Amino acid sequence: MEFPHLERMRLRRCDSAASVPQFCNSPTVIVMVGLPARGKTYISKKLTRYLNWIGVPTKMFNVGQYRREAVKIYKNFEFFKPDNEEAMRIRKACAAAALKDVSAYFTKEQGQVAVFDATNTTRERRAVIISLAKEKGYKVFFVESICDDPEIIAENIKQVKSGSPDYVDRDIDEAMEDFVQRIECYKASYMPIDDEKDRKLSYIKIFDVGSRYLVNRVQDHIQSRIVYYLMNIHVTPRSIYLSRHGESELNLLGRIGGDSGLSPRGLKYANALADFIRSQKITDLKVWTSHMKRTIQTAETLGVQYEQWKALNEIDAGVCEELTYEEIQENFPEEFALRDQDKYRYRYPKGESYEDLVHRLEPVIMELERQENVLVVCHQAVMRCLLAYFLDKPADELPYLRCPLHTVLKLTPIAYGCKVESYFLNIEAVNTHRERPRNVNINRDTEEALQTVPDHV
């Protein structure tokens, strides 16, 4: 490719293989606001996980953690009393330390978004953050969670506070009682974001766990995405079932991609899956498949309505479609090595990369967040991407996550994360998992390249 002579200043290109363009924007600080037990940390962790998954380097800074490191032992709620000067000093110092780490994350670690997770309930504290951000050229976006439903708050305390390091030596009732007092300490000085006084700030107010939202001055693309995400998540208990299609004819032959039908064992799995789903007695289960024959055949046996998503199609292996690994090594040894060097970013010639897949799957994730009980029948690479989102796996681990055939993963959100239950439905299948070989050098020999290829017919 010949480049014409450039007269102007150095060309700066921003590649946008990931789903969010403009990595060259100013960093953003997301600032949580709200009384204790309003879901700030839940939102912070979830948002951080989502942003990292879509390729925006994000890190969470929980001021409570800093406080625990400074104070070591938590006695009781008295620490949080507004007249406790000693404690006030420590808490201010912790917030400052956290903000310092936020700056370091942006300048030294190429972070794009920092989530500053603390109560930030006073106008004064928020002003400190705004002024620091202004000085350094960071954008600020506030996320305030407002909730006065005593049941939700009690549930919250039970789910996440009683297991907190602060209450490790207390029983549930003691923890509950102390925490309620803790909340009282904040209430007197709580100044919610004011629609009049704070009309120049960018923020979203979340009322009653998402029943209502107030959104003010969204400045840019990433804030718009964050708002959209926050407006789609919910806390209603539910489970997500992930499974691959039953073993396919091409699986048996050790060939990747294609659009083949199920093998006899694959059909057996489909039946076993139907039995399993029935035994789970799930209310209002939605079933999703890809547009490929093998997932649809699998879903057919369930005897329920299912929805086909093209976005759930397996990764497109381009020129390597329907080849065995041995054939890929024979015909495209350099490509094969490059893939082992960086499996996440490697794109098959005329095909896709895992990074492309994540981009493609983002609307699926968004809809999964909106839904309740769902069974997704998909493919190996697709399932790895979805799993990485739910289990917060980084890009280098994602392409090597284990998603064997004939195994259903049941994901149930709890506390700040996700419980995983794995069910192998007892129907034999080939192994399709290829580990990263030791030698990823382009000059490696065939034996080294094929070292980790699983058996096939």
Place this chain on the structure above:
Amino acid sequence: MLDNEEFMLDSYPRELTQNPLKKIWMPCRNGHIAQRRVCMTNCPTLIVTVGLPARGKTYISKKLTRYLNWIGVPTKEFNVGQYRRECLKIYKSFEFFRPDNEEGLKIRRQCATSALNDVRQYLSVEGGQVAVFDATNTTRERRGTIVKFAEQNGFKVFFVESVCEDPDVIAQNIVQVKLGSPDYLHCNSEEAIEDFMKRIKCYESSYQPLDEVLDRDLSYIKIMDVGRRYLVNRVVDHIQSRIVYYLMNIHITPRSIYLCRHGESDLNIKGRIGGDSGLSARGKEFAKHLRKFIQEQNIKDLKVWTSQMKRTIQTAECLGVPYEQWKSLNEIDAGVCEEMMYEEIQEHYPLEFALRDQDKYRYRYPKGESYEDLVQRLEPVIMELERQENILVICHQAVMRCLLAYFLDKTADELPYLNCPLHTVLKLTPVAYGCKVESVYLGVDSVNTHRDRPENVNVQRSTEDALQTVPAHF
């Protein structure tokens, strides 16, 4: 409801067959394919605008309707003002809208009822999925009537209220869209503005905005000050969530969108589709002309986007400004037909070639994509285009057709045949309720890549009939 249901009595697994046009696997019984509609909505949705005159309700209604239709959700708007004009024939003055004008009120109520009847027809009988009921709907009473109507018919209701007190915005609004209204054809600007301001006054005393407490069980979005602030209440499903996201991303800041294709490529010259070739000599010439054109346009803060294919990137490189690559802007994937000439496609895949001519929008190349797939792929690009201001998108023929169809509200049947020749820049400028298009041919020769729908689309047609409309190439 869905044919799928009757098949649930069959034994499993059912046979699967692949629909030859869309390449979708469907269960079939006795060779009969079940038509499964994958739809985003369960029951139809009635979107109801709320707000004083000149608050952008019709602007929002039209834009939302255009967007929903483009992403494949059959949507229609119902503007009560239109019904009133049909009923009244001649608009005299604002006095018609006075709250004490009994005769006027009666007519207006009738018009609203008539419009709602047409809504029912569209949603329950004609297969529409979303109806946008565009009127002021400023009283709680009127909204109550609509909610009851929706309940009776099994429609979901979603309110979109536009609140604005900025006199500049309102004045600008009146100038842009009211002066040209049929109501004011025979008035000069001053008269029209004066009358319209009095018209707004007629509504103000009885205006009951959506209330956070009284209306807490309704689903709605309140848009304040042209998008500075939003209040969103009780979004209940996917389509409402998408509508909210869309409404929160659009703006009315004046700007222009420039669309063009890459310069002529080596494969273009050979009459081959797809691939990832570089620019021909004439294509490079075009890139230079494009650079000159852009400089002459003197555009403030222009963003430049390309696909990840060599030919668009080479074109952008010539401009000497930063650009952003989007994989979503890549040309339609022609699957097994990649890099073939139409003559070769006819030779190797005559059936596919005919199917494509039968329904070019829905037709999916084997192991490739359809225009319908392309639209889905391009939706995030459109969303981001809405957020942006001045922007130049260097893309490809099929992609450009999809984007153009969105901006110019072209239907799915027209879309695949929109004319997007090489070496021509389209400048789109939003104006009033639509989009002004200026087409600038940059004076560099190129092949024609536009293939019209031939007369004979039958799978039995002769080669000559099939290749009738293939453009000339080397």
